[in-house]
Amino acid sequence: MEFMPDFEVKHPKTIEEAVVLAKQDGAVFLAGGTDLLANLRRGVGEPKVVVDLTNIEELMSIRETKDGLHIGAGVTLNQLLSNEYINNDFNVISDAARTIGGTTHQYNATVGGNLCLDTRCQYYNQSHWWRNANDFCLKYKGDICHVAPKGKVCRAAFSGDLAPAMLLHRAEAELVSIEGSRTIDLAEMYQEDGANSLTLLPGELLVAIKITKLSGYKTAYKKMRVRGGVDFPLAGVAMAALGTADKIEDLRIAYTGTNSQPIRLTGLEELNGKILDENTLKMLRKILFKQIMPMRSTFTPSTYRRKVAVNLTYRLAKELLE
Ligand SMILES: Cc1cc2nc3c(=O)[nH]c(=O)nc-3n(C[C@H](O)[C@H](O)[C@H](O)COP(=O)(O)OP(=O)(O)OC[C@H]3O[C@@H](n4cnc5c(N)ncnc54)[C@H](O)[C@@H]3O)c2cc1C
Ligand code: SF4
Structure with missing residues (x-):
């Protein structure tokens, strides 16, 4: 049977409130919800608290910097695609955004949600019922990988389209948690472990991405x-x-x-x-x-x-x- 787990939904208005709420056990961030909600509906993930980011104004802006752009994590793909500066000077990013989901997804889906997308696997992105019947795997409750049975690490694939385009522009990720804020190379936000592919600290929020122009390329x-x-x-x-x-x-x-x-x-x-x-x-x-x-x-x-x-x-x- 498909099910939606019970969880509380919180609607913070500031980044500070959001990261305090996200520190609770079993908390997850919700941005556009185009991936998270589809997964929860299938029984993939069982959060206790869902921290909705859609009321946090600070996450929603795109602004020019000396050598590029600062893009809030809450900016939608549609906003990216409507931005002329991005279409002209960062066309690889709009090329990638245009291929994500369909136009209705793009109205809700955000830059942050795409960059923090969970990895995917044919043995994991299935209903709870299916996974239970076929044995759970390393990514959830199980002790075997059906893709590489001798392996000890989950090999689910990162499939977000924006990340490679952002990486060409030497993207940096601005992160905030209750521990404080830090800025890292976007590549360092990821690691080769499909069950734990983000290096974010528990409850850490991706706040914005900084990208640099590429002249002549x-x-x-x-x-x-x-x-x-x-x-x-x-x-x-x-x-x-x-x-x-x-x-x-x-x-x-x-x-x-x-x-x-x-x-x-x-x-x-x-x-x-x-x-x-x-x-x-x-x-x-x-x-x-x-x-x-x-x-x-x-x-x-x-x-x-x-x-x-x-x-x-x-x-x-x-x-x-x-
Ligand atoms: C039918 C269908 C087709 C799709 N096709 C594609 C595709 O072609 N390419 C593609 O890349 N994606 C695709 N997606 C997945 C998804 O729609 C997009 O990746 C979208 O950009 C996710 O953004 P969102 O804001 O909806 O994220 P959400 O679903 O809200 O969140 C996704 C994940 O990111 C986390 N998160 C969100 N924001 C933050 C933040 N600021 N800081 C830390 N963590 C955060 C959430 O906790 C969650 O784990 C598809 C989905 C569906 C249902
Ligand atoms: S452990 Fe990862 S790669 Fe292996 S079957 Fe599960 S989700 Fe797929």
Whole structure:
């Protein structure tokens, strides 16, 4: 039987109130609710307190900074898509936002909710009844991983589309908890553990994201999904390219859907100065293979998702450099 657990809902008006409420045992934040509520409805998650963020004005603004933008965690995807500055100077972010869910999701879904999205797996995003009948797994109550039975770590995939695009722009995450505030590289907000993929402290709130402009780079985001729309990525690739096919000057590439965290590729400097030819693409594939690790967490084979990641990368490199 599908069920909605009993929980209390709190409606703080300030960040300070929210983080005090979130420190309680079993508390979770609710932003647009487009993922959280769908999960709760299926019996995925059993919070005792739901801390609704939608009345906190401080989370809702987008403002220009000296070298980029400061985006509140409560800004909706629709607001991102309606912002001309973002569409012009951070087009990879609007490219990614446009592919998230459907237009109705985008009216409610927020930047914070997308960046803090729980990981996904075909053995976890199922009803409570289904999971009970098929044995729970490491991510919830169980002691085995059905994807990698010998493994000790959950391999559920991070599938948020915004994170790779933000990572190209050297995003920093502003975090607040009752312990105080801190700012970290967005990449440090994630770790390779599908059952615990965010490094946030208990009750810590993502308040805003700071991103820096990329001068002279061409950027784009591509994703492949099972259905043509309203679907999570099998793999999503964000790329920023400086130079031409005759001389690559700098490449930045980041992935979603392939690991339990978004991955910003390292080691791409060895491609600088090279022509974009078959050899360079082979070098790029080698770098990519060492760092991405799709698993059988969705019903398409992991080898297929790896191919998807490679092909999207090749297409983007050709489009942006040629
Ligand atoms: C049919 C369908 C299709 C979808 N397709 C996609 C897709 O293609 N791509 C994609 O990326 N997503 C997709 N989603 C998931 C979801 O709609 C989006 O990721 C959305 O951006 C989540 O934002 P939200 O504000 O609704 O988050 P919520 O559902 O409110 O929250 C998501 C998680 O983030 C936490 N959280 C929210 N805000 C904060 C904060 N400020 N600080 C700390 N933690 C926070 C919540 O506690 C929760 O764990 C889809 C969902 C559905 C139902
Ligand atoms: S990867 Fe394994 S442990 Fe994680 S949700 Fe899937 S089956 Fe469960």
